Structure formats: C-alpha cells, structure tokens
Amino acid sequence: MRSARVAAGNPQTDDRGEWTKKVLPTDLGAVRETEREVLGLLRDQGYDDDQVFAVRLAFEEALVNAMKHGNGFDPNLSVHVAYRVTPERVEIRVADEGGGFTPGTVPDPTQDENLERPCGRGIMLMRCYMDEVSFSPRGNEVSMVKHR
Amino acid sequence: MDIETRQEGPCRVVSIRGSADVNASASLREALLGAVEAGQTQIVCDLADTDFICSDALGVLITAYLKARGRGGFLHLAGPGARLSDILQTTRLNRLFHVYPDTGSALAAL
Numbered sequence: 001m002r003s004a005r006v007a008a009g010n011p012q013t014d015d016r017g018e019w020t021k022k023v024l025p026t027d028l029g030a031v032r033e034t035e036r037e038v039l040g041l042l043r044d045q046g047y048d049d050d051q052v053f054a055v056r057l058a059f060e061e062a063l064v065n066a067m068k069h070g071n072g073f074d075p076n077l078s079v080h081v082a083y084r085v086t087p088e089r090v091e092i093r094v095a096d097e098g099g100g101f102t103p104g105t106v107p108d109p110t111q112d113e114n115l116e117r118p119c120g121r122g123i124m125l126m127r128c129y130m131d132e133v134s135f136s137p138r139g140n141e142v143s144m145v146k147h148r
Numbered sequence: 149m150d151i152e153t154r155q156e157g158p159c160r161v162v163s164i165r166g167s168a169d170v171n172a173s174a175s176l177r178e179a180l181l182g183a184v185e186a187g188q189t190q191i192v193c194d195l196a197d198t199d200f201i202c203s204d205a206l207g208v209l210i211t212a213y214l215k216a217r218g219r220g221g222f223l224h225l226a227g228p229g230a231r232l233s234d235i236l237q238t239t240r241l242n243r244l245f246h247v248y249p250d251t252g253s254a255l256a257a258l
Contacts, residue, residue: 118207
C-alpha cells in the first residue's frame with residue numbers, strides 16, 4: 001500500500017480534520033490490512049464492537065466491489081481510499097478506476113426471486129450498516145458515513 | 149478462519165471459526181463444495197464461533213446450498229450469534245436457509 005497523491009474524490013480537509021488517503025493495488029490481499037488500520041482507529045476512539053463490526057462489513061463490501069466489479073481484478077488498476085475517524089463519526093470513501101455503474105440498476109437481493117443469487121448483496125449491506133451511503137455520478141466512488 | 153469438519157451420522161458438520169471474510173472464501177468454498185462434490189449432501193454449517201461474514205462468503209453458502217439441494221440434500225445453518233443473525237435477517241437469507249439455534253438442534257431435527 002502506498003500513499004496517495006490523488007485519493008477517493010480528493011476530499012478536502014475541513015473542521016472535522018485531516019483525511020488519510022491510500023492507494024491500494026487491485027488485490028484482495030490488501031483488504032485485510034486496510035481494514036485493520038481503519039478499525040484500529042475506531043477502537044482507539046472508543047467505538048463499540050457493534051459499530052466496529054458494521055464499519056468492517058461495509059468497508060469490506062466497498063473494497064471488494066471496487067476491485068471485483070469496478071476494476072475487474074485488473075492488476076494495472078488501483079483502488080483509492082480516503083478515511084477519517086473522529087469521536088463523532090467515521091467517513092470512508094472508496095473509488096475504483098473502472099467505468100462506473102448505476103446503483104439503481106442493481107436488483108434488490110432481498111426480493112424472493114433474488115434470494116438464491118450468490119452475488120449482489122454488497123451495496124445493500126453497505127446501506128444497512130452505515131448511516132449514509134452515496135455514489136458519485138459515474139458510480140465509481142462510494143462515500144459512507146457512520147455516526148457514533 | 150479455521151474450518152473443522154466432522155461426521156454426525158449421515159450429516160457433515162462444517163464448523164467455521166473466526167472471520168469468514170473475502171480472503172477466507174476460497175477455503176470455505178473448497179470445504180463446502182468439496183463436500184458436496186464428494187457426495188456429502190447433508191450439511192450443517194456451524195456458525196457458533198463465526199465472528200464475521202461478508203457477502204462473498206454468504207455467496208459460497210448459497211452456492212453450496214443450491215448444489216446440495218440439487219442432489220437431494222440440504223445445507224442448514226446452526227448457532228449464528230447476534231451479529232450474524234442480523235445479517236441473515238437483513239439479507240432475508242433466513243428465509244432461504246433453515247437456521248437452528250445450535251448444531252444439536254439442527255441434527256435433532258433431521
């Protein structure tokens with residue numbers, strides 16, 4: 001993992017503090033280490049286990065979606081991550097270098113006819129376990145917020 | 149994540165310990181689909197010591213469930229804790245899988 005010159009959405013510093021920015025290779029092996037960094041910050045700030053679990057789940061889904069669906073596991077493409085953790089909230093942005101997508105076109109995995117589909121639950125889990133989830137117009141960046 | 153398997157009569161019990169995250173999915177796939185391919189189509193997946201599960205691992209459970217069912221068998225879930233139970237309810241996969249409070253209950257119901 002290397003430091004980013006251009007991170008997800010290039011978020012600006014404001015009165016809530018600095019963003020940490022990373023550029024990850026499109027390699028699922030990078031997921032665990034990145035999660036560990038962010039979740040360590042949550043624990044340091046006193047977030048409870050349920051909140052840490054929720055952020056871990058949403059963050060993993062976002063990273064895997066970026067590598068799998070966004071970058072198509074192309075090792076020449078990167079995943080851009082930005083995050084900041086304060087005592088009040090956790091903010092995470094994950095961007096891929098793929099062509100993007102339209103979130104509204106993803107079938108609802110909770111519908112009876114989709115329950116047997118082995119894929120397609122990532123976005124729904126992000127929405128359920130974070131307080132705010134939004135996508136860039138192109139669909140290649142997701143921004144998530146979890147309030148304390 | 150560690151996977152332990154044991155035979156209980158006709159039933160294969162697959163215990164998943166730790167985090168069923170994306171990096172553990174391949175091992176989980178190998179254990180569950182390998183069992184089905186080997187003719188073990190009656191499976192109870194023991195989640196009592198599973199502290200995390202991602203959508204990729206859920207997909208492995210679904211794939212194994214469908215393959216077992218296609219061969220006349222089943223894959224039931226047992227013992228999920230509060231957080232995994234919440235995921236199963238949120239995804240409505242508790243409508244797809246039979247979910248038992250523990251492995252003993254699952255085996256007794258067969």
